[in-house]
Amino acid sequence: MSRRRLDVLAQPHHPAYVVWELTLRCDHACTHCGSRAAVARDVELTTAQALRVVDELAALGAREVVLIGGEAYLHEGFFEIVAALARAGVRPTMTTGGKGITGPLAERMATAGLRLCSVSIDGLRATHDRMRASHGSFDRATAALGHLRAAGIRTAANTNVNRLNRADLEPLYEHLRAQGIVAWQVQLTAPLGRAADRPEMILQPWDLLELVPRIVALKRRAFADGIRLMPGNNLGYFGPEEALLRSPTEDGDDHFAGCQAGRLVMGIESDGAIKGCPSLQTHAYAGRSVAEAPLATIWADDARVGSLRGRTVEDLWGFCRTCAFARTCMGGCTFTAHSILGRPGNNPYCHFRARTLAAAGRRERLVPLQRAPGRPFDHGRFALVEEDLDAPDPGAGLDPAQRVALGTRALPVLPVLPGCDG
Amino acid sequence: MTLMACYGVPYDPDDPTDTDPTGSTEGTAGTATEESTAAAESTGAAESTGTAESTGAAESTGSAESTGAGAADPPAAPR
Numbered sequence: 001m002s003r004r005r006l007d008v009l010a011q012p013h014h015p016a017y018v019v020w021e022l023t024l025r026c027d028h029a030c031t032h033c034g035s036r037a038a039v040a041r042d043v044e045l046t047t048a049q050a051l052r053v054v055d056e057l058a059a060l061g062a063r064e065v066v067l068i069g070g071e072a073y074l075h076e077g078f079f080e081i082v083a084a085l086a087r088a089g090v091r092p093t094m095t096t097g098g099k100g101i102t103g104p105l106a107e108r109m110a111t112a113g114l115r116l117c118s119v120s121i122d123g124l125r126a127t128h129d130r131m132r133a134s135h136g137s138f139d140r141a142t143a144a145l146g147h148l149r150a151a152g153i154r155t156a157a158n159t160n161v162n163r164l165n166r167a168d169l170e171p172l173y174e175h176l177r178a179q180g181i182v183a184w185q186v187q188l189t190a191p192l193g194r195a196a197d198r199p200e201m202i203l204q205p206w207d208l209l210e211l212v213p214r215i216v217a218l219k220r221r222a223f224a225d226g227i228r229l230m231p232g233n234n235l236g237y238f239g240p241e242e243a244l245l246r247s248p249t250e251d252g253d254d255h256f257a258g259c260q261a262g263r264l265v266m267g268i269e270s271d272g273a274i275k276g277c278p279s280l281q282t283h284a285y286a287g288r289s290v291a292e293a294p295l296a297t298i299w300a301d302d303a304r305v306g307s308l309r310g311r312t313v314e315d316l317w318g319f320c321r322t323c324a325f326a327r328t329c330m331g332g333c334t335f336t337a338h339s340i341l342g343r344p345g346n347n348p349y350c351h352f353r354a355r356t357l358a359a360a361g362r363r364e365r366l367v368p369l370q371r372a373p374g375r376p377f378d379h380g381r382f383a384l385v386e387e388d389l390d391a392p393d394p395g396a397g398l399d400p401a402q403r404v405a406l407g408t409r410a411l412p413v414l415p416v417l418p419g420c421d422g
Numbered sequence: 423m424t425l426m427a428c429y430g431v432p433y434d435p436d437d438p439t440d441t442d443p444t445g446s447t448e449g450t451a452g453t454a455t456e457e458s459t460a461a462a463e464s465t466g467a468a469e470s471t472g473t474a475e476s477t478g479a480a481e482s483t484g485s486a487e488s489t490g491a492g493a494a495d496p497p498a499a500p501r
Contacts, residue, residue, distance in 0.1 A: 002424075002433075002435060002440050002441070002442060003440055003441070003442055004424050004425050004426075004433050004440070005423070005424045005425075005433070005435070006423070006425060008423045008425070016425060017425040017427065017430070019427050019429050019430050021429075034428075034429075063442070066427070066429065066430045066431050068429045091439060091440065093431045094431070095429055095430065095431050115437070115439045116431055116434060116437060116439070116440075117431070118430075118431040118432055154434060154437055156431055156432040156434060157432070158431070158432065182434050182436065182437070183431075183432035183433060183434040184432055185426070185430070185431070185432035185433075187428050190428075226436075228432060228433060228434060228435060228436070229432075230424065230426060230432050230433045231426070232426055232427075232428045232430075233426045233427065233428065234428060246423070246424070248424060248433055248435045249435070254423055254424065255423070256423065257423040260423075260425060264425055265425055265427055267427070267429075277427055278427055278428070278429045278430075279427065279428045279429060333428075335428075
């Protein structure tokens with residue numbers, strides 16, 4: 001049986017799946033980065049502190065820890081932390097941009113105990129390099145996949161999908177398949193962090209009408225190739241192919257069963273702050289730091305960390321409040337909904353919703369209202385305009401440079417109050 | 423359901439190192455239960471396309487509630 005596929009409704013809350021940002025220092029400064037990574041936070045956990053966290057995670061029943069950044073390998077204690085996780089019986093994995101992964105580095109990662117590593121590749125060369133704001137990034141990431149494989153590490157890829165790169169998906173799959181990946185995670189670029197500054201990059205909700213079927217078709221091909229294409233939690237929900245999209249096997253019956261942030265998923269920011277999910281907005285969801293209190297205490301008692309555990313349908317609003325899947329879906333991905341409308345519980349990035357509206361000749365369009373303040377894991381705010389399905393698309397026909405252009409400078413800044421949902 | 427996160431790694435069910443450290447047999451959980459499947463089939467929700475036919479999905483939710491499974495009983499995923 002697997003560490004990652006659980007009875008999410010029957011499990012008592014514990015951090016089974018942990019995503020840990022070791023440092024915000026990064027060798028990229030990507031245009032869509034939710035944490036606005038590049039430079040380390042003012043204060044980050046030391047190696048000694050991080051090794052204590054490893055023990056605390058093991059005691060809490062953590063099954064898998066994904067090390068991220070920034071770039072996790074830029075933390076001075078990276079190899080020690082990987083090795084400590086492996087010794088503690090917590091499966092260490094990693095998501096990386098791959099820019100600095102050489103053959104020798106991959107060998108050290110394998111020796112430390114890393115067995116699965118996912119490299120973020122977001123399009124073919126021109127698109128990826130534009131999105132990553134780094135010439136040569138695509139070639140470095142592709143080379144990293146080769147170095148990791150040569151070191152005996154199973155390789156996977158992550159892709160953020162948006163209006164800049166969506167046309168690349170099918171040829172990108174061919175590229176990734178040729179590199180020998182075993183799994184591919186596809187997710188939507190939500191307007192979080194730097195992506196919030198680029199409203200022409202992100203998808204409009206009706207884009208899911210053509211995008212989701214393409215991803216489903218790719219998943220069928222991937223099954224035939226022995227590759228597992230899995231959707232990120234913010235891609236779905238409940239379209240005609242939900243079971244195929246969400247299941248790890250072709251005959252599976254899985255479906256989205258609600259956001260597990262703070263229930264079975266934990267995020268750790270590099271300063272030690274604990275969140276229910278790595279992507280959640282810091283100002284609204286980050287609890288205390290492990291530098292201040294034991295992890296078990298924070299997980300059990302911190303109101304922000306546990307803020308999503310007791311939600312009911314009464315907490316939903318808008319379309320999601322009346323949706324037939326409300327009890328099961330609970331408004332889809334929390335951070336994505338929050339990044340669009342300023343609070344969770346109503347998520348326009350939904351295939352079922354887009355199809356329901358389209359059947360009535362309607363669609364929803366996101367219009368930016370307020371810009372993000374410019375902090376890690378922040379967000380702006382959008383208005384949701386319902387209009388005819390065939391209304392003109394103001395964002396159609398833009399070139400790639402326009403897609404990544406900063407497009408919110410003229411807007412007022414979203415005020416951020418401590419403890420406020422924005 | 424498979425636990426995923428947007429900064430996470432893709433799920434690889436064929437990974438020989440990916441085994442449950444607790445030895446639990448809960449791996450099939452999160453899939454449609456027999457109850458929900460039966461409820462869905464009885465309402466025809468399994469044939470719902472999830473759009474104009476979404477009333478079938480709504481019916482399946484009602485059926486799920488009638489089984490007493492409540493939120494723990496997932497509605498049928500439209501096929």
